Amino acid sequence: MISGTSVSLVECAKTFPDGTRALSPLSFEIEDGETVVFLGPSGCGKTTTLRIIAGLESPDPGGRVLFDGEDVTQVPIELRNVGMVFQSYALFPNMNVEQNVAYGLKVRKLPGAESARRVREMLEMMDIVALKDREIDQLSGGQRQRVALARAIAVRPRVLLLDEPLTALDALLRERLRVDIDALLRRLGITAIYVTHDQAEAMALGDRIVVMSHGDVAQVGTPRQIYFQPSNRFVADFIGTMNRVRGFVSNGVVRTDAGTIPWNGQGEEEVEVLFRPENLTITEPERGHLTGVVETAFFLGDRTRVIVRGAGDTVLVVETSDRHEFREGEKVGLIVGPDMLTFPDGEAP
Amino acid sequence: MNNRELHHLSILVLPSLTVFAAFFLLPMARLVTVAGSGDMGAYAYVAFLTTPRYLESLIATVVLSASVTVATLAISVVSGLFLERNRFAGRKILIALITFPLAFPGVVVGFMVIMLAGRQGLIGDITKVLAGDKLVFAYSMAGLFMGYVYFSIPRVVLTIMAAAEKLNPALEEAARSLGASPWLVVKDVILPGLKPALIASGAICFATAMGAFGTAFTLATDIDVLPMTIYTEFTLNANIAMAAALSIVLGLITWVALNAARSLAGSTVAAAG
Numbered sequence: 001m002i003s004g005t006s007v008s009l010v011e012c013a014k015t016f017p018d019g020t021r022a023l024s025p026l027s028f029e030i031e032d033g034e035t036v037v038f039l040g041p042s043g044c045g046k047t048t049t050l051r052i053i054a055g056l057e058s059p060d061p062g063g064r065v066l067f068d069g070e071d072v073t074q075v076p077i078e079l080r081n082v083g084m085v086f087q088s089y090a091l092f093p094n095m096n097v098e099q100n101v102a103y104g105l106k107v108r109k110l111p112g113a114e115s116a117r118r119v120r121e122m123l124e125m126m127d128i129v130a131l132k133d134r135e136i137d138q139l140s141g142g143q144r145q146r147v148a149l150a151r152a153i154a155v156r157p158r159v160l161l162l163d164e165p166l167t168a169l170d171a172l173l174r175e176r177l178r179v180d181i182d183a184l185l186r187r188l189g190i191t192a193i194y195v196t197h198d199q200a201e202a203m204a205l206g207d208r209i210v211v212m213s214h215g216d217v218a219q220v221g222t223p224r225q226i227y228f229q230p231s232n233r234f235v236a237d238f239i240g241t242m243n244r245v246r247g248f249v250s251n252g253v254v255r256t257d258a259g260t261i262p263w264n265g266q267g268e269e270e271v272e273v274l275f276r277p278e279n280l281t282i283t284e285p286e287r288g289h290l291t292g293v294v295e296t297a298f299f300l301g302d303r304t305r306v307i308v309r310g311a312g313d314t315v316l317v318v319e320t321s322d323r324h325e326f327r328e329g330e331k332v333g334l335i336v337g338p339d340m341l342t343f344p345d346g347e348a349p
Numbered sequence: 350m351n352n353r354e355l356h357h358l359s360i361l362v363l364p365s366l367t368v369f370a371a372f373f374l375l376p377m378a379r380l381v382t383v384a385g386s387g388d389m390g391a392y393a394y395v396a397f398l399t400t401p402r403y404l405e406s407l408i409a410t411v412v413l414s415a416s417v418t419v420a421t422l423a424i425s426v427v428s429g430l431f432l433e434r435n436r437f438a439g440r441k442i443l444i445a446l447i448t449f450p451l452a453f454p455g456v457v458v459g460f461m462v463i464m465l466a467g468r469q470g471l472i473g474d475i476t477k478v479l480a481g482d483k484l485v486f487a488y489s490m491a492g493l494f495m496g497y498v499y500f501s502i503p504r505v506v507l508t509i510m511a512a513a514e515k516l517n518p519a520l521e522e523a524a525r526s527l528g529a530s531p532w533l534v535v536k537d538v539i540l541p542g543l544k545p546a547l548i549a550s551g552a553i554c555f556a557t558a559m560g561a562f563g564t565a566f567t568l569a570t571d572i573d574v575l576p577m578t579i580y581t582e583f584t585l586n587a588n589i590a591m592a593a594a595l596s597i598v599l600g601l602i603t604w605v606a607l608n609a610a611r612s613l614a615g616s617t618v619a620a621a622g
Contacts, residue, residue, distance in 0.1 A: 090519035104527035
């Protein structure tokens, strides 16, 4: 429906007037129609990146932003034709729902009939036709964000920019709206850039995820790559839950204080072994690669989350669908599945 | 609420009732009776409509106060927004200087207008050098307007700055992303956001201008604003009844204007949530 626009960032850095470096030089290509999620903790530079693409911030001299190869670095936001969705919704309180959605069309002086038709289409798409005459303060958070989305896409933007759009919503609404946003982005085929600190959102929405840390890109990849092959410890720790055990590699095994894990690699060195909770299987103490003692167990219904002490430097988190009722102090063995990762010990996180 | 509580509450409310009666009800009642005690009786109240001098004075006062309010709001919005959004060396000193006139009595403000635009004033001297003719407007409506705007700005600027600080910057960014020019952002986002503050501070500004006396007293040699007329009736003509009636009319008009502004602001606040 909306033809996609490719976005390129060329050596975009951002230093604020007080000298803080918000973003190290970043070059990145976003294909047309692609949804890219910028993910990271607060202060990692993800929002700055979004604002540079939007035109709300300009990159440090030398940095360039291209839309379909055309340099828009000097083009102010009002002429860039981007759609923005904010965490705080940012709906105009002095206008009702319909007027909010129509605002961008009014600014563009679209003829009345065409504007009304397009507003109607947007309201239908976001499933908020019944709300069209409501004042903004009569809407729930989820409804407000639907209005904000309708307003942003009504102008047929070249790029849709979403800045933590679900963060202010409660868990249930967040889940529902996330599914709807995903469907919307697929349907429109619009280029979308989504900023969040929530890894579940990033996993669900992103064609690609850019994990950021301290103004730098930590890893770029598909959700699966980011989850299964984190390229460094920051990404491994930031995405999902990660267990760590220190050990020494030699002769195809990693020797740790709590046992020996088979390893299909070469060399001899100190390493840190990382594996996810679902990668561990609980077994009898004598049959496990590692042994430990149950500290606590949380029964979650479909699975049990078991916290095991004594098998590593820190506690290990294990998830199991075993129906066994684990008790504090119970001795267990842990089998580490093949999907573990190793990083040389002492590598900067 | 039982009787005992009611009893306690009525004791607690007694001091404020006493003050209210002593300083508001009784003087007002006295003013009303004095106004009706003159030669014209209760007709003193309509005299301001039938006597051209009073009516002109009333119209001049309302027009002056309204234009002072509009000018003050315009200047204060521009400078208030600028001061709130820009950080520069000397900003705090500038804000302190702008609020300085708050402490001046009206007479001093009038004196300053004379020094600027009076017969020996700065503007007169400059225009004499440049055009050969002295421009003197301190003793006219223009001089009064200048003085009133000068002492109104501090009150309004501070209110506007406080309101501007609370504006959500994302609203402006959203409007700009939708293609709004800077002027449209002001018209569609900033001014509606400041509306409650504009109405509240505008009402205060209007009421203050309606009742201002000191500045008018210093400057008004050939103009009669209502407070001056009241003063003249009271002291020179010893027409106490007329002075009282005019006072009540002045009070009523200002009160009506303030209430209209408040209900307007109320509906805005309700709509904006």
